[in-house]
Amino acid sequence: MDLTGKSLFIANRGEIAVRINRAAKALGLSVIQGHSEADADMLAVRMADRAVELGPPAANKSYLDVARVVAVAKEAGADAVHPGYGFLAENASFAAAVEAAGMIFVGPTADTISRMGDKVAAREAAIAAEVPTSPGSDGRIEGVDEGLKVAAAIGYPLMIKAAAGGGGRGIRVAESDDDLRRLIPQAQSEAAAAFGDGGLYIERMVRDARHIEVQVLGDGSRAVHLFERECSLQRRRQKVWEEAPAACLSDAARTRVCDASVRMAEAVNYRGAGTLEFLYEPERDEFYFMEMNTRIQVEHPVTEMITGVDLVQEMIRIAFGEPLRLAQDDVSMSGHSIEVRVNAEDPSNNFMPFPGLVGAMAMPANARFDTMLYEGYAIPPFYDSLLGKLIVHGANREAAMNALATALDEIRIEGLKTTLPLFRALVRDADIRADKATTSYLETWLESHAIDAA
C-alpha cells in the first residue's frame, strides 16, 4: 500500500509519539504532531514534518480535549489520527468525532471501544466467544440471595465488583456467607453513589496469579494473534517489566489462550491492534479473561522483538483500509524479549517523581531504547513519568536476562533520578531469574529491599 502524500496526525506525546512518527515515516506518511504549550520542545515535535499546538499544558485543556484535538487535526488537513495509548485512545466519542470529521481513526470502531469499556459487556462477549472467564455470576446479581447461590457454586474467597467500576475501583473481597450478606448491600449503595449504577457482579478471587496478555491484530473480519506477553511485575497496578513470550506457559496452554483471543477478536469484528488481558493460575493451569484494551500498548515492543512484526505500521495500514497482511501461519516467534520501563522516579525515595534537565546520555550497544529523551531536554512535570523503554532480545530467557543486565550496566542518563537502579537490582534477583514472580511479587519485594540511589 502506498501511503505517500497522505498525512497522519499524532494526538499524543512522549515516547509513543516518537514511535508512531517512525512507523508513519517508514510508510511514506507525512507526520503532523499535535502538542501542548509545554511540549513545544519534545522529540516528536522535532521529528515531525509539521507541529501544531493543541492548547495549555494541562492535559484536560490539550491532549484530552476531544473537540479541540479534532478541530486542530482537521484544520491541519490530516487524513488520519493516531491516538497512541492513554489520553483519548480508548474514548469512544473521540473515535466517533474523528470519523464524523471525515478523518480516519487509527483503532477500532467507536462501538467496539465502548463495548469493551463496559466490564459486564466485555465479560459477556468473552463468554459468548468461549473465552475463559473467572467463575462467577451470569451478568449482574439482583441481591443477597442470588449472591449466596453464586457463592455456593464457586466457593470463597470471591470478589464483588461494580459493573460500572474499573481500574480496581469498586471491588470487595468476601471470605464467607456472613461477609457476603454484609458487603452486598454496602457495595450496592456505594456503587450507586460513585457510578450512578448500583449493578454488581461476582467473580472467584484468583490468588498467586500471573498477568498474561495476548496481542491481536484484526481488520474487522479476520484476526491473528502474535503470541502472549507476561507482565506480572507491577507496582500499584502499573506494569514495570514485561516479557515475551511467557516462559511459565506450556505450548498447550499458550495455544489455548492465543486461540481464544483470536475467537474473541473475530467475534467483535476487531479492527487494529488490541490486547486481551488474562490472569493465569499456574496451579490449576487456568486463564481468566480480565479485559480487552483497544489500543497499542506500552509494552508492544517485546512482541515485535520475538515476531519481527512492526505492530504500529500494521495498525496504520489496516486503518487506511488494507486487509490484514498476515495469516496465522505467517506469525512465528523466535527467542525471548524483556522490556523495562524507565521512569523519572526516584526508587530510593518512594518513587518520587523527578522532572529535570537531561544531561549526558550513553546508549547500550545491543538493546533497543524507545525514548522521548535527548541531551538538554527539560522534562515537563505535567504528564506521566515514562521516559523510555529499554528492550532486549536473547535466544532464550536466560540470554535475555543477561543481555538486560549488560544493557543496564551500559545505559547512562545523567541529570535525572530514574528507575534504572531498581532494574539493576531486579535483574539479579534469584526469584525473578527463576521466573517465580506473580502479580504481588514486586510490592512485597519492595517492602524488604532498599534501592541505592545511583
Added chain:
Amino acid sequence: MAKQIQSPLPGTFYRKPAPEEPNFIEDGASIAVGDTIGLVEVMKTFHEVKAETAGDNARFQAENEAPVMAGAVLVEMD
C-alpha cells in the same frame, strides 16, 4: 517585604483538595505554620504544600490549576 510561600516542585498548582470543594485557604485569610495551602501535581502524583512561616492577609499569586515552576511564588502574606 511581604512573606512568601514558594512551590517546592514544578507542576500544576491546585488551591482546593477536589474540584467541588472549597479552597484550602481563602484570599485575605491568615496562615499558620503547617497549614496546607494547596497541592502541586507533578507527573500525576499530588504533593501537599505546607506553610513553613505564618502570616496574615493571604494574597495568592498562582491561580487554581496554574502551571508553576519550582520556586514560583504561590502566596504572599503580611
